[in-house]
Amino acid sequence: MANVQTGLKALDALLPIVEAHWRVIERGKGRQRQAILGEHPSSYSENGYGPPCPLLPLPANSRYKLTVDVPDMVSYPLPQSSSSYSGHAPSSVAMVSGLHPSKMNCTRIFNLFCLYGNIEKVKFMKSVPGTALVEMGDEYAVDRAITHLNSIKVFGKRLNVCVSKQHAVIPSQVFELEDGCSSYKDFAMTRNNRFSSAGQASKNIIQPPSAVLHYYNVPPCISQDHLLRLCMEHDVPVFVKFKMFDAKPSSKTISGLLEFENKTDAVEVLTVLNHYQIRIPNGSNPYTLKLCFSTSSHL
Template sequence: MFAGKADNATSRPPPLLEEPRFGTGPQPYRPEGVRGLSGSSFGGTERYDDFHGGGGGGGGGGGGGGGGGGGEYADHFTQDRFPAGHPDRFKREFGREPVTTPMTNRTGQGFRGTAALPNPTNLGVATGTGPVMMVYGLDTKKVNCDRLFNLFCLYGNVARIKFLKTKEGTAMIQMGDGSAVERCVQHLNNAPMFNSKNRLQLSYSKQLFLSDVTNPFTLPDGTPSFKDFIGNKHNRFVNLTMSLKNRIQSPSRILHFFNTPPTITEETLLGLFEEKKIMQPSTVKIFPMKSERSSSGLLEFEDIEGAVEALVILNHAPIENPTGKFPYTMKLCFSSSRQVNVNGSSRHQNDGNETNEN
């Protein structure tokens, strides 16, 4: 009977809905809860300046003072965040240089595999090349870690060398930086060693470092398949002064020897080749002594293969010191000379004829 009359509960108009809101609503100003802000100052510990080790700068609308130095945070950000070859672009757009501080952890220790290198580097970020390379075409019956070191140390500091058990004739070498790897690839790729038919094949590796091998397998000559050369005294690029003394040369028929006893003779030099049963040089030239401390000279071979083999085996060979108890360590490198001038030098004949020394 109340069909024509609406109930009060149902006759109320529906409640007004809140207008749709896009985005979040306004938030109360809470400087203590905003990341990177501290009170009324905008110099918090996570400002841009702090990430990049910068100081100061105006505080924007808040007018706060300059931020503090960001030494704590700069250590955790490396240059590899920015593409190599574009430092000017970064500086032009953001007004600051990219971070160049090596990656370290909170204890201040360097990134494992690079901190202890004789010449700390940025792992080749600047060149776009990592510090590790692959080496193929090795005769494992004649090559070991020390002999590879004797060759590759001519182009940069050698950190670690590891032979691969699953790939016979293959090794991985970690150099001091990416530039050293590029020099090795440029000068040693396709170089003959122990067999003119088998040539070294070098390529870049994506690994940033070689991990320590606690139980390396044994090579055919009885030496371990892994060796760490970090801190080795025979690395030749330990500092700028030593680096500038090195003349980078591709393999050639002529070797330059130095750091030998001042009284060195041709017979003594040839005796080293006889002892190792390797090809002797066709020409030996001993330079006139510039000092009484050591001597130097040139060794010429019939072909590049013979010179490479001699360098791999005899580089850093000890030579008895006639006036002291500590032996000399002969050092070898490839010479830029085209040929050896025999005038005023010792000439070694393969038929065993006597030679005259001047």
């Protein structure tokens, strides 16, 4: 009888620990998104996110093991470590600093960061000028953004992209930016996210910034001169070389390549003109100009 009572007491003591582990598991499930991840940085293995996750040990306490037959380990997947996390716990929120105060806003951050994963929300921090939080589809999208965008120059300022300690962007302290735009914007429902289905994700090639931009979803009536004027009207660098891909006679859109003097110019143009709405005479709906970094280094 004494042994039974001892076992029951040990089980009562163990239950809070098991419940705590299950709460962690449920929180992890709740944070998972439906975003399609696409291609990962080279630090990930070809068959997934690296080697099997380590098991999380229960606190060592010999009295539990002596009286109750329970597993020594509780297993659930932990995010894989990456050098870009810089010691921080994985998060689906990136912190971006070094933003130009009058030329960067939520939409332009979206235009640049959407190349590496879905964007949920963007919020500028009132207490830290030139800094924004970007909530992405998952922590792997954040890792890709850090890998490819950290330390690049945008509008003469060098970006610093790192993992945020926050795990979600909360729309508090909304204010007006220097250009008159809101400091907060929700992009969860936008059709311009590029990783929301398997079909979309398969078309994305994860590329670092380069001097050549690939453009697509442009109406056939748009010429090289039209694109040059578009750059000049928005006060961004003009391209130095132009190439249009051959399209089928039945195609409703065209695509091609634009080469700029350097990578910095191309980044600036993409940040400003990605998702620009092109309207044509007698057209019922505008065409959304899509830009991304090309695999070609030059034309």
